Amino acid sequence: MSYVLNTPDDQKAMLAAIGVSSVEELFANIPPELRFPRELNVPAAMSEMELQAHLSRVLAKNKAAGDLVCFLGGGAYDHFIPSVVDVVAGRSEFYTAYTPYQAEASQGTLQAVFEYQSLMCELTGLGLANASLYEGGSSVVEAALMALGITKRTEILIADSVHPEYRQTLATYAATLNCTVRTLPCPDGVLNPADVLAAVSDKTACVIAQSPNFFGHIEDMKAIGAAAHKTGALFVASFDPVSQGLLKKPAEYGADIAVAEGQGLGVPLQYGGPYLGILACHDEMAYRRKIPGRIVGETTDRNGKRSWVLTLQPREQHIAREKATSNICSNQGLLALRAAVYLSAVGPQGLKETAELCVRKAHYAAEQLTKVPGVSLRFQTPFVKEFTLKVPGDPVALLAKLRAAGYHAGLPLGRWYPGLADCVSVAVTEKRTRAEIDGLAEALKAAV
Numbered sequence: 001m002s003y004v005l006n007t008p009d010d011q012k013a014m015l016a017a018i019g020v021s022s023v024e025e026l027f028a029n030i031p032p033e034l035r036f037p038r039e040l041n042v043p044a045a046m047s048e049m050e051l052q053a054h055l056s057r058v059l060a061k062n063k064a065a066g067d068l069v070c071f072l073g074g075g076a077y078d079h080f081i082p083s084v085v086d087v088v089a090g091r092s093e094f095y096t097a098y099t100p101y102q103a104e105a106s107q108g109t110l111q112a113v114f115e116y117q118s119l120m121c122e123l124t125g126l127g128l129a130n131a132s133l134y135e136g137g138s139s140v141v142e143a144a145l146m147a148l149g150i151t152k153r154t155e156i157l158i159a160d161s162v163h164p165e166y167r168q169t170l171a172t173y174a175a176t177l178n179c180t181v182r183t184l185p186c187p188d189g190v191l192n193p194a195d196v197l198a199a200v201s202d203k204t205a206c207v208i209a210q211s212p213n214f215f216g217h218i219e220d221m222k223a224i225g226a227a228a229h230k231t232g233a234l235f236v237a238s239f240d241p242v243s244q245g246l247l248k249k250p251a252e253y254g255a256d257i258a259v260a261e262g263q264g265l266g267v268p269l270q271y272g273g274p275y276l277g278i279l280a281c282h283d284e285m286a287y288r289r290k291i292p293g294r295i296v297g298e299t300t301d302r303n304g305k306r307s308w309v310l311t312l313q314p315r316e317q318h319i320a321r322e323k324a325t326s327n328i329c330s331n332q333g334l335l336a337l338r339a340a341v342y343l344s345a346v347g348p349q350g351l352k353e354t355a356e357l358c359v360r361k362a363h364y365a366a367e368q369l370t371k372v373p374g375v376s377l378r379f380q381t382p383f384v385k386e387f388t389l390k391v392p393g394d395p396v397a398l399l400a401k402l403r404a405a406g407y408h409a410g411l412p413l414g415r416w417y418p419g420l421a422d423c424v425s426v427a428v429t430e431k432r433t434r435a436e437i438d439g440l441a442e443a444l445k446a447a448v
Helices: 007-018 048-060 083-089 107-124 135-152 165-172 193-199 221-229 333-369 395-404 434-447
Strands: 157-161 180-184 204-211 234-239 257-261 277-281 295-300 306-312 385-389 422-426
Touching: 083 180, 083 306, 083 333, 107 277, 107 295, 107 306, 107 333, 135 157, 135 165, 135 204, 135 234, 135 257, 135 277, 157 422, 165 180, 180 193, 204 221, 221 234, 333 385, 333 434, 395 422, 395 434
Parallel strands: 157 180, 157 204, 204 234, 234 257
Antiparallel strands: 257 277, 295 306, 385 422
């Protein structure tokens, strides 16, 4: 974005146009105790050459995922992205396209969204998918809101092993709604279906579980879903798209609504976003009427040619406000396109091979890292590409040492789980090599 200078004369002209004499007068109605009490401590101006050099020094302090060997996870993973994803998504007609309000002028964008929805239905085994959600957290929230609307109940049960930031997002939304959110404990790293059965009632709108969960472990989703359905509650399953190369589809273990973070499907880590929220559900009228976002449908034009339209737009911008199901306003179309191109490029066999590589490399890493004295697996439940290590000393200080040695070695879990303050979550994708894993084990041995 170009920088446009705002001169004192420009400021005077703008203030005169709105009828005030100074910038200070603009804020006259703000109480003095709420204002910053002094001038900002801004350094003296630099020349352009000096400023570029200064910014380069500041930016060099950041160590992005690509700068070190990356074992970070927690919902965002360093997966391989085929070049074709950037080539297709970088085309100007896709890269600059806005929401396709006019179907006749947006056929390419609409078709891309339709193909994405079709792939999400195939990935989950469910009959209906949308294309609008921001990331994994908003997907969980929108699924919960759907369940409240469909069942007309007021309670949400969510496993403690669901991503903590998803749960925080849900709590923020629920604070303004006529509903309660109960978190079910997972002391062994997974949710016990018996605890679900004991907790559900005729007030429960849905049970939300994640598999692989935040710790990387596989939940007993079939049993959890059966427990939810015992009292007529819906079962919301949060899944990892890449792991679907090996695991059962959400529909196969009884999920009514399936949600996911789509970052692993061809979306770069890019400093935490923007990402892609996935949501699929049963293709039944009750679900169609409550699904958020947008749905693109296939039809024929007046010449009988295949074409596409926006079939559903359940937002207050398009329909009566009281009938809106969500305030989701961006269709995340570019990221949905990336996911569609990624899945088309790797295909079912490629997705299976990617998931297998993640599993094998993660288990090799766990084996090598737990050979380090004082390091052990915190949980003994089967995992996919992520696992939890109990480490000696302060995990934050340990991870800092490993960064200095060239490794983004994992996430300290005490930030979200006080009971796991001595633990680190490690993620291993298909990109990690045996040499990198062995190197991390050596660095860990030297650091503890």
